[in-house]
Amino acid sequence: MEPFLGMIGEGFLWAMGLIGLNADLMSRYGLRFLEGVWVTLQLVGLSIVFGAVLALPLAIARVEGGKVLSRAAFTYSYFFRGTPLLAQTFLIYYGAGQFREQLTDIGLWWFFRDAFNCAVFTFTLNTAAYQSEILRGGIQTLPAGQMEAAQALGLSRVLAYRKIILPQAIAVGLRPLGNELVLMIKASAIASVITVYDLMGVTRLAFSRSYDMEVYLWAAVLYLVMVEIVRRVWNVLERRLNRHLLVSR
Amino acid sequence: MLDLLELLSFGPNGWGDEILQGALLTIELALVTLPVGIAIGLAVAVAKDSRSRALRAVGDLYTTVFRGLPELLTLFIVYYGGQMLLTRLAGYVVEGAHIEVNQFVAGVVALGLVLGAFSSEVLLAAIRAVPKGQKEAASALGLSGWNTFRLVTFPQLWRVALPGLSNNWMVLLKDTSLVSVIAISDLMRQTSIAVGVTKQPFFFYLVACLIYLVFSGLSSFVFTALENRASRGFKRVGGH
Numbered sequence: 322m323e324p325f326l327g328m329i330g331e332g333f334l335w336a337m338g339l340i341g342l343n344a345d346l347m348s349r350y351g352l353r354f355l356e357g358v359w360v361t362l363q364l365v366g367l368s369i370v371f372g373a374v375l376a377l378p379l380a381i382a383r384v385e386g387g388k389v390l391s392r393a394a395f396t397y398s399y400f401f402r403g404t405p406l407l408a409q410t411f412l413i414y415y416g417a418g419q420f421r422e423q424l425t426d427i428g429l430w431w432f433f434r435d436a437f438n439c440a441v442f443t444f445t446l447n448t449a450a451y452q453s454e455i456l457r458g459g460i461q462t463l464p465a466g467q468m469e470a471a472q473a474l475g476l477s478r479v480l481a482y483r484k485i486i487l488p489q490a491i492a493v494g495l496r497p498l499g500n501e502l503v504l505m506i507k508a509s510a511i512a513s514v515i516t517v518y519d520l521m522g523v524t525r526l527a528f529s530r531s532y533d534m535e536v537y538l539w540a541a542v543l544y545l546v547m548v549e550i551v552r553r554v555w556n557v558l559e560r561r562l563n564r565h566l567l568v569s570r
Numbered sequence: 571m572l573d574l575l576e577l578l579s580f581g582p583n584g585w586g587d588e589i590l591q592g593a594l595l596t597i598e599l600a601l602v603t604l605p606v607g608i609a610i611g612l613a614v615a616v617a618k619d620s621r622s623r624a625l626r627a628v629g630d631l632y633t634t635v636f637r638g639l640p641e642l643l644t645l646f647i648v649y650y651g652g653q654m655l656l657t658r659l660a661g662y663v664v665e666g667a668h669i670e671v672n673q674f675v676a677g678v679v680a681l682g683l684v685l686g687a688f689s690s691e692v693l694l695a696a697i698r699a700v701p702k703g704q705k706e707a708a709s710a711l712g713l714s715g716w717n718t719f720r721l722v723t724f725p726q727l728w729r730v731a732l733p734g735l736s737n738n739w740m741v742l743l744k745d746t747s748l749v750s751v752i753a754i755s756d757l758m759r760q761t762s763i764a765v766g767v768t769k770q771p772f773f774f775y776l777v778a779c780l781i782y783l784v785f786s787g788l789s790s791f792v793f794t795a796l797e798n799r800a801s802r803g804f805k806r807v808g809g810h
Binding site for chain 1: 634638647650685745746750751758762763765783
C-alpha cells in the first residue's frame with residue numbers, strides 16, 4: 322500500500338509540474354495543505370453543528386418568548402451580527418487569557434487555552450446568531466393556521482413545533498442556511514490570525530518561508546472547490562427536500 | 571471600573587484619541603471602497619445581462635471567484651501579489667526597482683473586488699426588475715439615452731437595489747476589520763495596540779465591538795431614510 326501511495330504522489334507531482342506549477346514546493350508543503358483543509362473542515366463542521374443546536378432555542382425565544390426572553394435573544398443576535406468576527410475572535414481568545422485565574426478555578430482553562438477551541442467557540446456563537454435569524458424568519462413566514470390546526474388536532478406545542486412548524490421553517494430557510502455554510506467556510510480563514518493552522522494558516526506559513534505567490538493560488542483553488550461542493554450539494558438537497566413545493570416547468 | 575474608563579480618556583494617558591482615529595480610518599476606508607465596489611458591481615451586472623455569451627461567462631466567473639474566496643485571502647493576494655507584480659513590471663523599466671504597495675490602496679482594491687462581486691448580484695436583479703416597456707415609453711416620449719437612465723430607469727432600479735446594497739454595506743463595514751492584519755491603523759489595529767500596552771483585551775475589544783455596533787446602527791438609520799425616500803412613489807401591501 323505504502324509504495325503504491327508514494328507512486329500516486331510522484332505521479333501527481335509530475336502532473337502538477339507539467340501544467341507549470343512548482344512541483345518542488347508542492348512536495349514540501351502539499352501534505353500540510355491537506356492537513357490545513359482538514360482543520361478548516363473541522364472548524365466549520367463543529368461550529369455549524371453546535372451553532373444549529375444553539376440557534377434553535379434562540380429562534381424559539383424570539384417567536385414564543387415573552388418580552389424579556391425575546392429581547393434577550395434579539396440583543397444576542399444583534400451583537401453577533403453587528404460586529405466583525407475578527408473582533409469577536411480577539412475578544413474571546415485574548416479576553417480569556419485575561420481571566421485565566423477565574424477560568425482555572427471553574428475548571429475551564431484547558432478549553433480556552435487552545436486557539437482552535439476558542440475559534441470553534443467564537444464561530445459557534447457567531448453562526449448561532451445568523452442561523453437563529455434564518456430559523457425565525459422561516460417560522461414567521463408560516464401562517465398562524467398551521468399552529469392552530471395542530472392544536473385543534475390535540476398536539477402539544479412542543480410536538481407541533483417538532484412535527485409541523487420546524488420542518489416547514491427549515492424548508493423555507495434551506496437556501497439561506499446553505500449560504501451561511503458557505504460564509505462560514507470563508508470566515509473560518511480568520512482562525513489563522515490567532516495561530517490556528519487551518520488552510521489559511523498553512524498558506525501564510527508556506528508563503529512566509531517560500532515567498533512564492535503560488536501557494537495563495539493553491540489556497541484559492543482549494544477554498545473555491547470547497548465552496549463549490551457545498552453549493553452543488555445544497556442544490557441537490559434543496560431539490561430533494563422541497564420537491565413537494567416544486568412547480569412543474 | 572473607573573480605572574478602565576480612564577484608559578479611554580483622550581490625551582497621553584488614555585487611548586480614546588487613538589481609538590477614535592482608528593474608527594475614523596475604518597469609516598474612511600469603507601466610504602472610499604463603496605463607490606469602487608459599486609462601480610465594479612455595476613460593470614459586472616451589465617456584463618452578466620449582456621447578449622454576448624463571452625461577457626456573461628466572464629461576469630459569472632468573476633462572481634464565483636470573489637464570492638467564494640475568503641476575504642482575508644483576497645486581501646493577501648492583492649497586497650503581496652500586487653507588490654510582486656508591480657515590482658516585476660517596474661524591474662523591466664528600471665533595473666532593481668522595488669515598489670511598496672500602499673496598504674490603504676490594497677485594502678480598498680481587495681474590499682472593492684469583494685463588494686463588486688456581491689453588489690453585482692443585487693444590481694443585476696434590480697436591472698431585471700425594471701420592465702422593458704419603461705424604456706420604450708421613455709424613448710417614445712423622446713428622452714435621450716442618458717435622460718432615460720437618469721429619470722426613468724435609475725429611480726426604479728435604485729428602489730429595488732437599496733435593501734440589498736444596504737446589506738452589502740453592513741458586510742463591508744465589518745470586513746474592513748480584516749485590513750488590520752496588513753497593518754493599517756484602523757479601529758481594530760488601534761485597539762490591538764492599546765491591548766498590547768494596557769493588557770486589558772476584554773475591555774478594549776468590547777469597546778471596539780460597541781463602536782462597530784454604533785456604526786451599523788447609524789448606517790441602518792440612514793438606509794431606512796433612503797429606502798423611504800426611494801419608495802415614496804410606491805404603494806406597498808398594507809398601505810404604508
